[in-house]
Amino acid sequence: MRHRRTRHLSATLIAVLGLVALAGPAGASSESIGACISEHLEEMITHGDTDHVLRELREESTQDDLEACLEAPNPILPELNEIIWGGAAFLILFVVMVKKGFPAVKGAMDARADRIRADLDAAETAKADAQAVQADYEARLADAQGEVARLFEEARASADQLRADLTARAEADIAEMRDRAAADIEASRQQAIADLRTEVAGIALGAAERVVQSSLDEDAQRRLIDEYIDEVTGSDD
Amino acid sequence: MTDGLVAGYADALFAVASAEGDPAAVEDELFRFAQALRVDDDLQSSLADPGVPASRRQQIVEDLLDGRAGSTTVAVVSMVVAAGRASRLPAIIDAFVERSAASRNKAVATVRSAVELTDEQRERLTAALNGATGKDVEVRVVIDASVLGGVVTEIGDDIIDGSVRHRLSQLRESFR
Numbered sequence: 001m002r003h004r005r006t007r008h009l010s011a012t013l014i015a016v017l018g019l020v021a022l023a024g025p026a027g028a029s030s031e032s033i034g035a036c037i038s039e040h041l042e043e044m045i046t047h048g049d050t051d052h053v054l055r056e057l058r059e060e061s062t063q064d065d066l067e068a069c070l071e072a073p074n075p076i077l078p079e080l081n082e083i084i085w086g087g088a089a090f091l092i093l094f095v096v097m098v099k100k101g102f103p104a105v106k107g108a109m110d111a112r113a114d115r116i117r118a119d120l121d122a123a124e125t126a127k128a129d130a131q132a133v134q135a136d137y138e139a140r141l142a143d144a145q146g147e148v149a150r151l152f153e154e155a156r157a158s159a160d161q162l163r164a165d166l167t168a169r170a171e172a173d174i175a176e177m178r179d180r181a182a183a184d185i186e187a188s189r190q191q192a193i194a195d196l197r198t199e200v201a202g203i204a205l206g207a208a209e210r211v212v213q214s215s216l217d218e219d220a221q222r223r224l225i226d227e228y229i230d231e232v233t234g235s236d237d
Numbered sequence: 238m239t240d241g242l243v244a245g246y247a248d249a250l251f252a253v254a255s256a257e258g259d260p261a262a263v264e265d266e267l268f269r270f271a272q273a274l275r276v277d278d279d280l281q282s283s284l285a286d287p288g289v290p291a292s293r294r295q296q297i298v299e300d301l302l303d304g305r306a307g308s309t310t311v312a313v314v315s316m317v318v319a320a321g322r323a324s325r326l327p328a329i330i331d332a333f334v335e336r337s338a339a340s341r342n343k344a345v346a347t348v349r350s351a352v353e354l355t356d357e358q359r360e361r362l363t364a365a366l367n368g369a370t371g372k373d374v375e376v377r378v379v380i381d382a383s384v385l386g387g388v389v390t391e392i393g394d395d396i397i398d399g400s401v402r403h404r405l406s407q408l409r410e411s412f413r
């Protein structure tokens with residue numbers, strides 16, 4: 001629609017310019033008053049004698065024609081031949097313009113419109129691309145922030161776990177060392193008690209053995225043998 | 238527990254003693270010799286030493302038993318020593334004694350004591366062991382100072398220990 005209106009406006013402008021260019025100034029090519037009257041008189045003389053000329057002069061139509069010669073030419077309306085030549089020139093120019101100029105202008109306008117449209121499309125595309133890039137960037141930024149937060153959380157959790165593990169291990173080691181030390185102490189104590197008991201028993205038994213040997217006289221030996229015989233006899237019962 | 242070699246030698250000795258007509262005397266002499274051999278390690282090593290010629294070992298036996306044992310006893314001991322079985326001689330003699338006692342339907346009870354038993358004690362102990370084992374027991378007393386006091390009786394694989402040494406050992410164990 002806009003192109004069509006542009007085309008009509010261009011055609012009208014070209015026609016007006018042609019009219020102005022081709023039309024001469026009003027009356028530039030018209031005859032003078034005298035020439036006009038002479039022309040009328042010569043025409044009347046050509047067609048009759050003096051009487052006829054006088055009659056013609058008395059007629060009102062002739063007077064109107066002669067008065068018309070006295071009237072000034074129309075400053076706006078050109079002469080007929082000018083209109084014909086100007087119209088013909090205008091038509092030719094118009095046809096030429098329609099056939100040649102207008103397509104060229106139209107092509108240039110279309111090309112410009114297409115280029116503008118392409119530029120607009122490219123701008124739209126670039127804008128969409130930029131928005132996509134921006135969205136992608138924002139998404140990546142959000143992802144990166146989320147990843148950073150996740151990594152930070154993981155690192156903190158790992159640190160907490162490591163601290164807990166180290167603490168538990170240290171406590172376990174301490175408990176184990178404490179238990180081991182207590183067990184060692186207890187074992188050493190038991191061993192010392194056993195050694196002492198063995199030592200004491202050895203000393204006591206050695207002393208008892210010596211006492212027994214010295215105290216086992218003939219009567220004691222006989223009594224022990226008799227007791228043994230009695231025990232064997234008793235076990236038989 | 239006797240193995241085949243010990244049992245074989247015991248049977249041979251018993252056959253020789255029986256053939257000579259007085260197995261009880263040989264049994265008693267061999268028993269005493271075995272006890273002497275057990276307490277004298279030097280004698281046992283000399284008789285068992287393969288580096289000493291057999292004739293020399295037999296000469297030791299003859300010198301040792303000369304006047305203390307009969308010719309049959311000397312002959313059988315000399316035979317075992319010459320055969321190089323002196324280290325097994327105590328076991329062979331024990332098997333022989335059991336074999337000989339078994340031939341009389343008796344079981345041998347080896348009684349160890351620090352002092353000699355009186356005849357009355359022997360009779361009572363024999364009666365007590367007969368009752369305890371249900372066998373006709375023949376008591377053979379071995380004087381062993383390590384017993385300290387009391388008596389240890391061995392009948393086959395059974396041991397009845399009533400010695401002071403055993404009681405002291407039990408007391409020592411109780412302290413551990």
